[in-house]
Amino acid sequence: MTVSETQFEHEPEQEIILEVENVSVEFDMERGTSRVLDTVSLDVRRGETIGVVGESGSGKSMFASAMLDAVVDPGILSGDLTYYPNEGEPVDVLNLSDEELRRLRWEEISLVFQGAMSSFNPVIKVEDHFVETLEDHGYDVDEGLERAHQLLADLYLDPNRVLDSYPHELSGGMKQRALIALGLLLEPNVLVMDEPTAALDLLMQRSIISLLEDIKEKYDLTLVFITHDLPLVGELCDRLAVMYSFQFVESGPTAEIIDHAKHPYTRALLNATPNMQMPLETMRPIEGASPDPVNVPPGCSYHPRCELADDLCEAQDPARELIGDDHDVACHHWEESADAIPFDRGESR
Amino acid sequence: MSRSNGEPVISIEDLEVHFEKKDGFLGKSQTVYAVDGLDLDIYENDVLVLVGESGCGKTTLGKTAIGLQEPTGGSVKYRGQDIWDAKEGNGDVDIPYDEIRRSLQIIHQDPGSALNPNRTVMANLSEPLKKWEPDLDLNDRRERIISLLERVGMTPPQDYASRYAHQLSGGEKQRVVLVRALLMNPDLILADEAVSALDVSLRIEMMDLMLELQDLIDTSYLFISHDLSNARYISEKADGRVGIMYLGELVEVGSPERVLFDTKHPYSKVLRWATPDLKSDPDVSSVPPVRRIDIPDAVNPPSGCRFHTRCPEAREVCAQEPPRLLETDDGDRRVACFRAEPDHEYWDSDPIEDESLEVGGAGDDDQATADD
Numbered sequence: 001m002t003v004s005e006t007q008f009e010h011e012p013e014q015e016i017i018l019e020v021e022n023v024s025v026e027f028d029m030e031r032g033t034s035r036v037l038d039t040v041s042l043d044v045r046r047g048e049t050i051g052v053v054g055e056s057g058s059g060k061s062m063f064a065s066a067m068l069d070a071v072v073d074p075g076i077l078s079g080d081l082t083y084y085p086n087e088g089e090p091v092d093v094l095n096l097s098d099e100e101l102r103r104l105r106w107e108e109i110s111l112v113f114q115g116a117m118s119s120f121n122p123v124i125k126v127e128d129h130f131v132e133t134l135e136d137h138g139y140d141v142d143e144g145l146e147r148a149h150q151l152l153a154d155l156y157l158d159p160n161r162v163l164d165s166y167p168h169e170l171s172g173g174m175k176q177r178a179l180i181a182l183g184l185l186l187e188p189n190v191l192v193m194d195e196p197t198a199a200l201d202l203l204m205q206r207s208i209i210s211l212l213e214d215i216k217e218k219y220d221l222t223l224v225f226i227t228h229d230l231p232l233v234g235e236l237c238d239r240l241a242v243m244y245s246f247q248f249v250e251s252g253p254t255a256e257i258i259d260h261a262k263h264p265y266t267r268a269l270l271n272a273t274p275n276m277q278m279p280l281e282t283m284r285p286i287e288g289a290s291p292d293p294v295n296v297p298p299g300c301s302y303h304p305r306c307e308l309a310d311d312l313c314e315a316q317d318p319a320r321e322l323i324g325d326d327h328d329v330a331c332h333h334w335e336e337s338a339d340a341i342p343f344d345r346g347e348s349r
Numbered sequence: 350m351s352r353s354n355g356e357p358v359i360s361i362e363d364l365e366v367h368f369e370k371k372d373g374f375l376g377k378s379q380t381v382y383a384v385d386g387l388d389l390d391i392y393e394n395d396v397l398v399l400v401g402e403s404g405c406g407k408t409t410l411g412k413t414a415i416g417l418q419e420p421t422g423g424s425v426k427y428r429g430q431d432i433w434d435a436k437e438g439n440g441d442v443d444i445p446y447d448e449i450r451r452s453l454q455i456i457h458q459d460p461g462s463a464l465n466p467n468r469t470v471m472a473n474l475s476e477p478l479k480k481w482e483p484d485l486d487l488n489d490r491r492e493r494i495i496s497l498l499e500r501v502g503m504t505p506p507q508d509y510a511s512r513y514a515h516q517l518s519g520g521e522k523q524r525v526v527l528v529r530a531l532l533m534n535p536d537l538i539l540a541d542e543a544v545s546a547l548d549v550s551l552r553i554e555m556m557d558l559m560l561e562l563q564d565l566i567d568t569s570y571l572f573i574s575h576d577l578s579n580a581r582y583i584s585e586k587a588d589g590r591v592g593i594m595y596l597g598e599l600v601e602v603g604s605p606e607r608v609l610f611d612t613k614h615p616y617s618k619v620l621r622w623a624t625p626d627l628k629s630d631p632d633v634s635s636v637p638p639v640r641r642i643d644i645p646d647a648v649n650p651p652s653g654c655r656f657h658t659r660c661p662e663a664r665e666v667c668a669q670e671p672p673r674l675l676e677t678d679d680g681d682r683r684v685a686c687f688r689a690e691p692d693h694e695y696w697d698s699d700p701i702e703d704e705s706l707e708v709g710g711a712g713d714d715d716q717a718t719a720d721d
Contacts, residue, residue: 041565055550056519114406149369156641171643173643174643201403201575202623203619207623207637208624210637228548229549229625235625235635271612273627274552274579274582275625275627275708276577276621276624278627283553285557
């Protein structure tokens with residue numbers, strides 16, 4: 001079990017915009033109950049860029065869906081989700097009517113999924129996607145399209161040409177940028193992106209990341225970036241939260257995580273990520289495989305792959321504890337992890 | 350490893366692969382210049398990693414190198430024998446086509462689709478052995494498969510041999526596909542994005558495994574990747590080479606030390622910029638070092654140096670004259686850029702105006718690129 005975020009003393013001056021508290025998602029399957037999100041808590045702070053990092057099957061995409069109460073049937077979502085609008089009363093997201101939820105999803109919190117290829121209807125022009133979204137939500141179409149033009153230009157696209165195209169006439173990178181523009185059309189405050197660049201080339205990925213930094217400033221956004229690619233989001237994100245086996249195992253300021261991660265999984269993941277700096281001999285894989293949601297190991301779910309694991313880890317799931325300035329970790333042996341799994345970043349070249 | 354020792358296994362000369370692409374139902378057909386005027390040799394126990402954006406022709410080049418794609422110009426030779434002459438029986442064929450076919454294997458980027466889902470791992474792996482080594486009896490076949498499964502870390506091998514593809518993880522499927530290629534005792538394995546589809550924590554393990562097996566069966570690898578970090582790992586570890594491709598052409602090729610860490614070609618520098626570092630460097634600009642972020646269409650490649658429409662260093666001469674791939678650093682690298690030639694007229698040529706990063710999709714050359 002993960003303790004709720006309320007136990008941590010976060011900097012009080014940083015306002016929370018979206019509070020995820022003890023949220024779980026379960027699926028009933030033939031083989032048993034599959035818990036694909038296990039009592040997770042995360043505060044998203046107004047105006048920050050937070051990266052949720054995890055490998056495939058860690059539950060990170062489920063977390064994205066859960067944040068917007070968009071878990072597909074027959075998944076069962078439980079816990080508390082509170083959205084704090086810029087003005088007015090907090091919103092209890094899990095108790096909204098369908099209509100209220102639909103409005104919240106585009107006008108307050110917008111979600112851009114991975115795979116821009118399938119998000120557009122192939123037989124209608126890009127412009128009609130924008131017009132439809134505006135009409136559905138009762139927005140002024142002319143004014144909305146003006147904003148669309150601005151957003152597309154901000155993303156280094158030629159607005160007239162892109163709007164007048166069918167989706168297949170655009171390259172993957174252009175389509176993905178058009179999709180981000182569509183997600184921002186109704187002026188949301190929070191943009192949640194699930195692997196928005198994973199299918200793209202490195203140059204396009206990196207370009208979109210730098211565009212997002214500008215867009216965030218310009219439109220006063222809070223960004224939640226969900227990805228498997230830790231180095232990619234390192235520069236963009238203020239904070240990182242690392243998922244393993246359907247739970248958060250560590251979160252903290254980006255530089256703190258990259259240089260002083262305390263969870264053995266985070267450290268091993270950083271050492272396993274091919275990169276341009278580290279000496280080759282210090283890069284090593286993580287032995288074993290991520291657990292199956294139907295069959296999560298007891299105690300700390302990372303213990304079968306962890307070199308620090310002992311009886312305690314097998315018996316008891318560690319709670320997340322605050323161990324430093326804004327840095328929390330769920331590990332019984334976090335104090336020993338730096339010696340056991342050293343970092344060697346090598347000379348910069 | 351024996352880079353550039355002895356005779357090449359594969360020798361590519363002045364290679365051209367052009368595709369005809371029909372535009373719409375009755376539209377006129379257009380030519381896609383997937384690979385153009387390219388020379389490349391791959392040696393025994395060699396490791397070459399081709400890097401580039403999608404649509405740059407790297408997959409086409411790879412498939413042509415192993416005889417799966419017929420060139421429209423130039424030649425591809427296996428140990429001196431032209432592959433397509435062997436296939437069509439032109440002239441004196443020294444090496445039969447069947448032997449060439451067996452010696453050149455491929456690992457696809459999606460291992461799931463490369464395995465028959467209705468058959469066990471054993472049945473999937475038996476098929477090519479039956480075809481290429483009909484002399485083996487059932488027991489010999491099983492023995493060879495089991496020992497290789499064990500060798501790639503799939504233990505207990507009997508258990509894995511009886512599984513179906515859907516009972517395997519992504520990394521396990523990739524290993525089965527690797528075993529299938531290895532069973533043929535190939536001289537060259539084309540690994541097309543074989544690593545980037547895997548989870549981050551498994552990539553190094555897979556690359557290590559492939560290199561270990563290289564020592565075992567004496568094969569060469571042609572890796573294709575869009576990821577510079579993976580390219581660095583495998584090329585440095587194997588003492589191999591990295592080749593950077595742009596719009597059908599090789600723009601820089603050589604040792605990882607040269608190409609990745611003492612980069613000369615402006616396009617290679619762009620890819621280097623796009624590769625995130627674990628530690629952010631305050632000196633690195635957050636603006637892409639290109640004049641446009643979208644790649645032009647291979648249907649209508651730019652004149653002169655094909656990168657001149659995006660290159661931050663482009664001058665007038667770059668639009669007129671294509672640079673040749675010239676040897677530098679005592680043969681440790683070849684690079685196709687006038688900036689590597691101290692006496693070139695480039696240095697007296699005027700810079701191309703429009704210095705700032707331009708809006709993509711401004712012209713016809715920004716249409717969707719052909720799928721790689």
